[in-house]
Amino acid sequence: MAQIITFNFDREYDIKNDGSTIKLDVTIGDAKQSSDMTVKLNSKKLLSEFKQSVKGLVLGADTALKGSVLRINGNIADTSKDSNKVSLSVKVSGGVSVFTKKFSVNVDDEGETVIFSFIIRFTV
Amino acid sequence: MRKFLSVGIALAICVLCRAQQTTENDLDLLKSPSSPAAQLLNFAPSSIERPTDLSSFWLSVNNATSNFTKLPSSYAVDFSPAMLFGKASVTLYDLKTDKKNEKEKMGKVIWQTLDVSLGFKSEDDTLTGQSFSRAAFGAKFSLVRPSWSSSTLENYKNLSDLQSRLTDAVVLAQGDYENDPLYIKKLADNEKIKKDKGKQSPEYKAAQDELDALQGQLLQKYTKERIAAAATDTVNLYDKIKRSARDFTIERVGFFLDFAGGVAVRFPTNELGYSFADNAGAWLTGGYEGGNEKLSFYGIARYLYQPEKIYADTTGTISNKKISTFDMGTRLLYATKDDKFNLSAEAIYRSVLNKSIVDPSWRVVFAAEYDLGLNKKLTFNFGRDFNGVITKGGNLIAGLNFITGFGNKRGIGSGAAGK
Numbered sequence A: 001m002a003q004i005i006t007f008n009f010d011r012e013y014d015i016k017n018d019g020s021t022i023k024l025d026v027t028i029g030d031a032k033q034s035s036d037m038t039v040k041l042n043s044k045k046l047l048s049e050f051k052q053s054v055k056g057l058v059l060g061a062d063t064a065l066k067g068s069v070l071r072i073n074g075n076i077a078d079t080s081k082d083s084n085k086v087s088l089s090v091k092v093s094g095g096v097s098v099f100t101k102k103f104s105v106n107v108d109d110e111g112e113t114v115i116f117s118f119i120i121r122f123t124v
Numbered sequence B: 001m002r003k004f005l006s007v008g009i010a011l012a013i014c015v016l017c018r019a020q021q022t023t024e025n026d027l028d029l030l031k032s033p034s035s036p037a038a039q040l041l042n043f044a045p046s047s048i049e050r051p052t053d054l055s056s057f058w059l060s061v062n063n064a065t066s067n068f069t070k071l072p073s074s075y076a077v078d079f080s081p082a083m084l085f086g087k088a089s090v091t092l093y094d095l096k097t098d099k100k101n102e103k104e105k106m107g108k109v110i111w112q113t114l115d116v117s118l119g120f121k122s123e124d125d126t127l128t129g130q131s132f133s134r135a136a137f138g139a140k141f142s143l144v145r146p147s148w149s150s151s152t153l154e155n156y157k158n159l160s161d162l163q164s165r166l167t168d169a170v171v172l173a174q175g176d177y178e179n180d181p182l183y184i185k186k187l188a189d190n191e192k193i194k195k196d197k198g199k200q201s202p203e204y205k206a207a208q209d210e211l212d213a214l215q216g217q218l219l220q221k222y223t224k225e226r227i228a229a230a231a232t233d234t235v236n237l238y239d240k241i242k243r244s245a246r247d248f249t250i251e252r253v254g255f256f257l258d259f260a261g262g263v264a265v266r267f268p269t270n271e272l273g274y275s276f277a278d279n280a281g282a283w284l285t286g287g288y289e290g291g292n293e294k295l296s297f298y299g300i301a302r303y304l305y306q307p308e309k310i311y312a313d314t315t316g317t318i319s320n321k322k323i324s325t326f327d328m329g330t331r332l333l334y335a336t337k338d339d340k341f342n343l344s345a346e347a348i349y350r351s352v353l354n355k356s357i358v359d360p361s362w363r364v365v366f367a368a369e370y371d372l373g374l375n376k377k378l379t380f381n382f383g384r385d386f387n388g389v390i391t392k393g394g395n396l397i398a399g400l401n402f403i404t405g406f407g408n409k410r411g412i413g414s415g416a417a418g419k
Helices: B002-029 B036-040 B054-064 B081-085 B106-113 B150-178 B181-197 B202-230 B237-247 B386-392
Strands: A005-014 A021-029 A034-041 A044-050 A054-061 A069-077 A085-093 A099-106 A113-123 B074-079 B115-124 B131-144 B252-267 B276-289 B295-305 B324-335 B341-352 B361-373 B376-384 B397-404
Touching (some): A005 A085, A021 A034, A021 A069, A044 A054, A069 A085, A069 B150, A069 B237, A085 A113, A113 B202, B036 B115, B054 B074, B106 B131, B150 B202, B150 B237, B181 B202, B202 B237
Antiparallel strands (some): A021 A054, A021 A085, A069 A113, A085 A099, B074 B115, B276 B295, B324 B341, B341 B361
């Protein structure tokens, strides 16, 4: 099997521990690409077989998230006939600062698929 | 003798087919432009900039204006606001429409299909030699969009299911790499660096980058293993997705209604305060897209203000100054599933609204074709032409043709049915 392109990170996210709401955004690009995603907070599945971008998903109050681990996994297939660009950005807000991580790649072959795996650990 | 006769008939059919194609091109002339503003300013399609994201849009405007220091001499741009300014990108799922199960909101359709076109051009007046500027704004969007065809929905479901299976493999791979001794050790090492050097230290940031690199390697390794373990045939899951995604095309079936419009403004003295409308156009296109069911019809209504060419004026003698024209046309295409019987009909109406010199005129063309097999086709054409109406008060052209071919059995191509 050919080399698979991956988007990945494993990061800690500092919370304020004052009851602030923590939110998640995952933006899939370019337009017309096909995606699939699973979002899990500890052992609880928040999203499964999700095919769109995630907009402002409320993860909960930061006090409840202390020590929790968020896992986001999925893939993006290049189905767009207009672009070979596959991109993804992750944004977590509500903590000490806003965390943003962006990924982008131009795939060589039409139909090529990028896999992604992210871990976000909530700490004080 | 028979052969000569057949050749003669075949040549006659070729001439008839060409005539038929010319007729169909007449309706194509009414088609809405892909970029209304660029068409009003006579830009070649290849010279239109088409940025797909904000940074390329910014770069395009920046280049055209030399870092915002001057107006461009010639610039046309087309962009989709949904792509450029949308909070979230439009994924393939967002475009999925299955009218049997869901009704699309018109606002969503307009936003997703909206294309804005802008243009600017400096020109020289051939009489006075003075330069003047023209600017144009245009937009096109769908009001009603057809649903995905059943085959498109099925293909999407297959792709979607494969992608969900791949996500399952990635989830399992994540569990694998989190339990990998190398990964566990690297996490512990990083924790120690964080405690010793601090969270903002360059050492910790470098250690995080190393963790990402290790995570990527292990993710790739374990995902491949999970894909191999889940394989049920010789083609693995990853390659199946690649094929399915590469071959995926959207076919839509059902009613549609599209609008396109634009206006060009002239600045004769190159001053913002003095301008007037130069030319303008509006196109409304609607109909039914048959897809595999092979019944399609569509109609176009077009309004133009000061068009470059007046469609109803065949002599080309009328000045276009303050002229408004209204043209419309409709076409119906039908083919049986086995393609044995094809039928097409087309009607066009053209008029000049505020000039009584040219009377409105219209044409109707009907064509049918039946494949008898063994290289034999029966075709029938019937029509009423523009010229007949204007000069003779209407004439009727009718013909019945029989085509036969030579040699082995092969399909005979014909434009008579208007593919």
